[in-house]
Amino acid sequence: LALCLATLAVVTLVNLRGIRESGTAFMLPTYFFVGSLGIVVVLGVVKTIANDGHPVPIVAPPSMAASTQVAGFWILLRAFANGCTAMTGVEAVSNGVPLFRKPRVLMARRTLGAIIAILVLLLVGIAILARAYGIGATVPGRVGYQSVLSMLVGAVAGHGTFYYATMAAVGTVLALSANTSFADFPRLCRVLADDGFLPDIFAVRGRRLVFSQGIVTLALLSGALLIEFRGVTDRLIPLFAIGALLAFTLSQAGMVQHWRRRGGIENRRSTWINGVGAVATGAALLVVAVSKFTEGAWLILVVIPAVALLFRRVNRHYVHISAQISTIDPLEIPSARSPIVVVPAGSWNKITQNGLKFALRLSADVHVVQVKTETDSVEDLSDNWELLIGSRARAEGIVEPKLVVLTSEHRRFFKPLVDYVLELERANSDRDVVVVIPDVILSHWYEGLLHNNRGAFLRSLLRARGGPRVVVVDVPFRIND
Numbered sequence: 001l002a003l004c005l006a007t008l009a010v011v012t013l014v015n016l017r018g019i020r021e022s023g024t025a026f027m028l029p030t031y032f033f034v035g036s037l038g039i040v041v042v043l044g045v046v047k048t049i050a051n052d053g054h055p056v057p058i059v060a061p062p063s064m065a066a067s068t069q070v071a072g073f074w075i076l077l078r079a080f081a082n083g084c085t086a087m088t089g090v091e092a093v094s095n096g097v098p099l100f101r102k103p104r105v106l107m108a109r110r111t112l113g114a115i116i117a118i119l120v121l122l123l124v125g126i127a128i129l130a131r132a133y134g135i136g137a138t139v140p141g142r143v144g145y146q147s148v149l150s151m152l153v154g155a156v157a158g159h160g161t162f163y164y165a166t167m168a169a170v171g172t173v174l175a176l177s178a179n180t181s182f183a184d185f186p187r188l189c190r191v192l193a194d195d196g197f198l199p200d201i202f203a204v205r206g207r208r209l210v211f212s213q214g215i216v217t218l219a220l221l222s223g224a225l226l227i228e229f230r231g232v233t234d235r236l237i238p239l240f241a242i243g244a245l246l247a248f249t250l251s252q253a254g255m256v257q258h259w260r261r262r263g264g265i266e267n268r269r270s271t272w273i274n275g276v277g278a279v280a281t282g283a284a285l286l287v288v289a290v291s292k293f294t295e296g297a298w299l300i301l302v303v304i305p306a307v308a309l310l311f312r313r314v315n316r317h318y319v320h321i322s323a324q325i326s327t328i329d330p331l332e333i334p335s336a337r338s339p340i341v342v343v344p345a346g347s348w349n350k351i352t353q354n355g356l357k358f359a360l361r362l363s364a365d366v367h368v369v370q371v372k373t374e375t376d377s378v379e380d381l382s383d384n385w386e387l388l389i390g391s392r393a394r395a396e397g398i399v400e401p402k403l404v405v406l407t408s409e410h411r412r413f414f415k416p417l418v419d420y421v422l423e424l425e426r427a428n429s430d431r432d433v434v435v436v437i438p439d440v441i442l443s444h445w446y447e448g449l450l451h452n453n454r455g456a457f458l459r460s461l462l463r464a465r466g467g468p469r470v471v472v473v474d475v476p477f478r479i480n481d
Helices: 002-017 023-050 073-087 091-095 104-133 148-157 161-194 212-228 233-262 265-291 297-325 350-362 385-396 414-427 445-450 454-465
Strands: 340-345 366-373 402-408 433-441 470-478
Touching (some): 002 161, 002 212, 023 104, 023 148, 023 161, 073 265, 161 212, 350 366, 350 433, 350 470, 366 414, 402 414, 414 433, 414 470
Parallel strands (some): 340 366, 433 470
């Protein structure tokens, strides 16, 4: 689990940094992986032939338990379904055809053919050697667990330098294959966001020109799965298999529909090829879903409909918002009447003074509202109103702001203030009500934990309960170090 999470963290950080994939950096570990396993297979086959099919392992694998059932049709179906997951990844060639050098189609076909040939040779070679050396799978997560590849390399070449180099190559290639998801999942999220099925933030590139939200989301979900399954990847195979086989089935069925729409005799062959593929992957999907249901497959069968429902709800929200805000009507010129401005005030200080100055620049009709409770120790502004505001307003020749002192018997600060604003809105149907909220901007974010943040709560309440003519304006007052 620790190794899985560490690898996940490294892959996430690399992708968030926006480092471009280097062909050389990806090519060398892949060559080393194929070369080292190729050496193991060739060396093992040579030893098997030299010993009449019964080679002596350098490091003996654990003894296999006795068979408990005959390899019947159901076991063959499960083996076929699990083996289909080994083919995943070859579709990356089809997705990357435009990236090949010319002639692109020919080069892509050669690459795909090479990948399939390597896959077949490695799988067949490993199967032959596993039978020859008596290697069987051990239970993941238990003491003494080893992968089949680990036991095979140890049996053929021992636990020397070559063993550790080969296992390092396997781990590196697995990490590189995980990076494919970090390259494609954020792009998929961007497409869904552009179509209105995911939040807009998934379509926004970060400072490093990568889709940061998609990368972070994938990392968090992957980490949660790893922790839940304690890093035992065998337990995650049913989830992976169902997701991959479902995608294969849908894409093959979609191609069948595509060829049928195009019609013509020349497309019948393609229709049959994709039809057979859809049937094969669909059958494998059903087998995995049934056979692995109690081993975790139920989770993906629940998650996929839930995610699809989530997509529909998100899309419905965006459609609703778009219908509400879209218009082609010309601008309606509003009346020239100035708004009513409300300034919530506590004690008299520079913060209140700053908010009141801004309010007086907006309108001549300003209401300074102070809420007092029976346990509040804040001084009443009416005691010094004439000295602080009244005389100064008359001296400047402006309309004196109106002081409103509200009392709350149950130590409620927000309700009386919000009710007063809503009453002003109802009583003045032809004017906007602007609530100016003086707020403190601190030097450090953590200093906000030391304050009551009444301004933020008041803004939220007014936006939730206020009508279309209630406008909230934040007036910052910065505290310097």
